[in-house]
Amino acid sequence: MAIEGIAKTALLGVEMGMTLVLVTVGLTLIFGMMDVINFAHGSLYMLGAYFGLTVVTVTGNWWAALLVAPLLVGLLGGLIEYLSIRPLYGRNPLYHILLTFGFAIMLHGLVTEIWGGQVQNIATPSLLEGSVDLVLFSYPLFRLFLLGVSIAVTAALWVAMRRSDFGIVMRASAHDSEMVDALGTDVKRVFTAVFVLGSILAGLAGVLLGTSRAVDPGMAASIIIQAFAIVVIGGLGSYRGAVVGAFVVGMLNAFGPTFAPQFTDALLYLLMAAVLLVKPAGLFGTPEGA
Amino acid sequence: MSVKDIVGRHFSARQQTDVLSGRVRVGLFVAGVVAVLFAPFAQAVHPFWMDLATHMFIFALFALSLDFVFGYAGLLSFGHAAMFGAGGYATALLIQNATTSALVVLPMAVLVGAAVAALIGWLSVSARGIYFAMLTLAFAQLFYTVVFNDIPAMLLGLEAVTNGDNGLVGITALTLFGVDTGSLMAYYYLSLAMLGGMLALVTRLANSPFGRVMQAIRENEDRVAFIGYDVDRYKIVAFTISGGMAGLAGGLWVPFNSTATTAMLHWTTSGELIVMTLLGGMGTLWGPIAGAFLVVFLEDSLSAIGNWEIYLGIVYIVIVIFAPRGLAGIFRTVRSNPDPRVLLSKARSALATYREKVFS
């Protein structure tokens, strides 16, 4: 492959990976803190896209959708946490699988009911149409924007987590939330905040990817397993792991079709299996029960 | 002496600590009798009830296989579809190319399921908890892509083995001692017998010295090694046994639908299985059977409505919030307080607890 080809594929990998981070960060934060395996996370991402679609249809303004839709998803995520996950704290976290599976199914039906099953798409804002010449090759402007937003959000969160005690509170709560509470931190509020934040990020990813990709009720299922795989590869509950995992999978998606065209759909699972066989708790995770 | 006494005495000779207590055994026995009598009744009223019931039995068997490793030994497998599919495809290929005899086909389905499980189990046991689940998921999905892309055909240079996304279709019925099992009623009884037999076997396993070790592993894996057990070996054996049962369920499923398809292997099948198990009440053996019955029934009866998933989802959500231990928990509460007034007040207090937890 020529040098510009490799460079372009690498950029593609970075872009695909960083965009996935928006989805995986929420998933990993929610897991890391609450031990909640959130099957509905993909559905929140999907709702981001559909809310975005509606806002664009109503206002005709893509930027309004970018702002409003994630907040709506955040609100909904908050409601879900408040009304259904909160009463389950202290129970075997396995039951969250059942709960969030229920939400995933319900939201799938609901979205089909409200917006219909046909494939839709959010129109690219005119400001971000076209391509940019990057010397070696040209690249769609919207995708660069996507990359920029993802990097900015990832970095901002990273700084916020380092600066604040958020990450520590999260890890401590995963282990013993009662003790964290007794030491003076309102764990329930933090939980809700984490869930809302995770939902907002998923919603944001929904609007952004709903613009460069198809919007249909199947989009939730198609992202959730990939997102889980990434989170597991990185190590559950680890922010760094979610970012690195997404990056690795992005690269895999980018270079896979070139080097192993017959096996592209198996690569993700091969990678996940390989990582877990060598590091049974993912790249940056701590083994359960240890 | 009433039947109940005889049954009760026979089944409850053992200690209270047995898996499936005497009371539950009586209940299961009665349920079994009802199931046996149901077929002629259905035949007279609406024969397709038998079809639905058979569907329930097969998934109940499948759910039972998961509960054995998950509810009982604490190994959350997110890859049981692999064994279900392996047993199913083995059955389809045998019926198409070799024999329709159930006495050959079903044992082979068990063996193939067990072999796949042994491999996956062997590779996965070093991971724990969710990581174990994800590792089994990864292997199952790999298996799915192998079947979906018909890699065996590619390797063997044949035109088709698994036949990719079209699956293997037109699989004829099994024969048992030369008798065709293709009728609704024959297959109903065959599946019921398999479910009953496997439930008896699993109960036995659970109450065996081996079963006790599995239970210990679920509770405190770390300590089990320090009293002298090779934990990984026990886990692999349990996973293999469970895989054999899942293979059997797959082996029954394929002739029932006359198809073997990739959907059997997809992660959503594993996910649905976990839902059945949790909904029914994990670790009780009979709970997941009830869970499978409920899910199959709901899916069948709701599927004539548009966007029926909305309602199915709501049912799951409500059950998980208000019935912490699933159907088994509801059943236990009802049994211990048969008085409707007490039950009503229980329900009210469940609502109050909910309100308190949410709004405090």
Added chain:
Amino acid sequence: MTVLDIDDVDTYYGPSHVLHDVSLRVERDEIVALIGRNGAGKTTTLRSIMGVTPPKDGAIRLHGDDVHGLSPNEIRRRGISWTPEDRRVFPDLTVAENLQIASRVTADPSNAGHGTSFTVDEIYDSFERLDERRDQRAGTMSGGEQQMLAIARSLVGPPVEVLALDEPSEGLAPQIVDDVRAMIEELNERGMTILLVEQNAHLALELADRAYVLETGHIELTAPATELLNDQDVLETYLGVR
């Protein structure tokens, strides 16, 4: 002046009734010991005070304000701090992070500042072992080291008006037990009122001004500590000290 006033408290674990009309009172700057056999309900009393296992009935007042029904984090921020039994350090977090969880918390406005607390640096000055091991994961520390960390963790954060210690000497080497004894006295001098639960009745009674004896969820008797220390009958009946 009464700092902590517990009035007719009844606490349940699910259906089982564990504390029966427990009442006790702690005056400012006192050290009060709560002693009794295993399973008497000492830990449950502390859990009730902290709101971790909220009592069904009764009142818990922190200098007059009812704190019953508040959540544990609010109670901590108002000035009651708790060192639980069994340490309960966060095993995956480092020593420094374990302390940070507590030190990050800000006081409630009603925490009038009668109490005091430690900064993390002061902790490192007083606990040399923790200072050496700032970045070690708490789960890999020895039993005794974890116990020190658990105590240290309850000393940082918002000012501590009442310190509720549950078996602080458990698993400590004799020499360290001496250190803990000295430390409790020092804390008391610094202005913390102390509610001490101990198996080691001698240690508790030597330190305390007054003691309550708890038996199967009832307060059996209360007396000045020195009196109890010399009452062999009571020691034997309620505490099994031979």
Added chain:
Amino acid sequence: FGSAGSSGSDSVKIGFVLPFSGTYSFLGESIVNGVKLRLDEQLDGEIDGRTVEYVRKDTGADPATGASITQEFLQSENVDFIVGPVSSAVAGAMKPEIASSGSAIWLNANAGNFKLVQDNCTKYHFRTSFNTWQTSAPLASYINDNIADNVVLSYANYTFGQQSKNLFREEFEKVGGSVVDEIGAPLGTSDYSSFLQEIENSGADAVFSFFAGSDAVNYIKQFSSFGLNEKMTQTGSGFLLSADTLQAQGTAALGMYSLLHYTPTKQTDRNQAFVDAYSSQYDTTPNVYACQGYDSALAAELAVTEAGGTETDPMVSSLAGAELDSPRGYFKFKSSTHDPVMDMDIRQVVEADGGVQNEVVETLTQVEGPTWGCNL
């Protein structure tokens, strides 16, 4: 449970074996709409004096479910017609049930797999839709003559995609064109960018593709956003650019060619009447699936009327070789295969007010596929 009991001699019972949940639910609903437009609206719910009854069950995308619903409809509901399914895999599972039962006519309203006809073809199977050959191969000579003599193939890597690609390739090489490369992407791929790079690297002048549904939207949007539309001409089977995805593809699809048997914008009186009726009933323009549903209803209508009842074998005889007055233009069930012989449109995406639409650039008349050895 659906309503039990058999349909009386004075009713016609139709069973829908279609997806009503999941990604394909939109297709399922469109087919039902098409059927009901004819039978309920235009015929007032009666064929030849017999009331029409319906039963429906959701197949999802699962062949096993499809087979078991079919069984139930045949044995317990005693349906006269089975309409469906959407997916070819489901059709494969249904076929043995229908062939062995022989108690109903199967109006295959979407599944195009040619193998349904190739292996053990059954006389109860009437395709009111198309077969894979028809939606791919006939485009070959048009491309070779008018667009480019070399192409790269891209397709969704599953039976349907592979068939379309293979049938096209065969025909394209036969008419003298050359295929530079083939690129398969897994079904359900959401980001095609690295596949697109491979396509670009192939250096071909045109692309022939098979993608459908959300895959088609992702592929086309991304094809254009990477500027490939300026370097090569995109062509494909009609599902790549069909009415149901075109809105989402928008201007990214401009100038692209495709081949399909139904185009809502086709300027014929027959079609206009259908479009008007459909639009006024459902408030939306019909798509190819709706047309297939509508034609299924026409077939049922014809079968019952001609045979004077719902006896299966007489209905088979009256349908074989019969012509339908379809909105797509010429339509006849070929006697030897029961596959349609029909007009196929080559369309190009052009700008229209408020969006884009397909414009027919050429109509291939009475396109007939191979018989694959089937001789009914």
Added chain:
Amino acid sequence: MATPLLALDSVTKEFGSIRAVDEVTLDIPESEVTAVIGPNGAGKTTLFNLITGRYELTDGQIELRGERIDQLEPQDIVQQGLARSFQITNFFPDLTALENVRLAAQAQRTGLTPGALLQHYDDQSETREAARDVLKRLDLLDIAEEQAGSLAHGQQRHLEIGIALACDPDLLVMDEPTAGMSPDETVETRELVEDLAEDITIVIIEHDMDVVMRVADRLAVIENGSLLTVGPPSVVREDERVQQAYLGGETA
């Protein structure tokens, strides 16, 4: 002198830069009680973890009856006759007391055979009797059918010992068996250890000097990972270094 039952030869364990156990060489003679004492964090529990196969040695070797065991997995070491109880109670809370003990007894008697898969566990009369004997010895027989998790703390600690005992060990290593016990329970435990010492070799970690002085035939003192001294209690307690490092004001 005959070969010691257990022989540690310059056993060393490092965690990163921390030397938790530093070249400990120590022989455990048969049928004696050896108490390991030392300040918190001295390395006592780590030493036990090395002996019982939880950690791998950084250096040195361990022999049981003259055969190396430092490469074995925990379960194999138990099968060789070396069992342990834990500093923090570590059992099966949802099982009954009897089942807890029976599991351990079973491990020595039943392998992973078809028989073990299909037999009813209660039909293994030998295992059951062995388990009951252990409970009897610990005076826990009357709570045999109660859930382990619901037992009183002291009973749980005794059960912890019972599980180790049911492994039928020749050498029993106990990590702070009296931790968290009330004075009278501590006395009971001490008497139990004395009773066990009649027929089993014991190594015990204990902070309660009263217990240590009464049960131990030998004291091994560890400080900062190294062995400070070994010897009879009467000698060791007079050792000035020991008083300074460990005993503090409690020498009286």
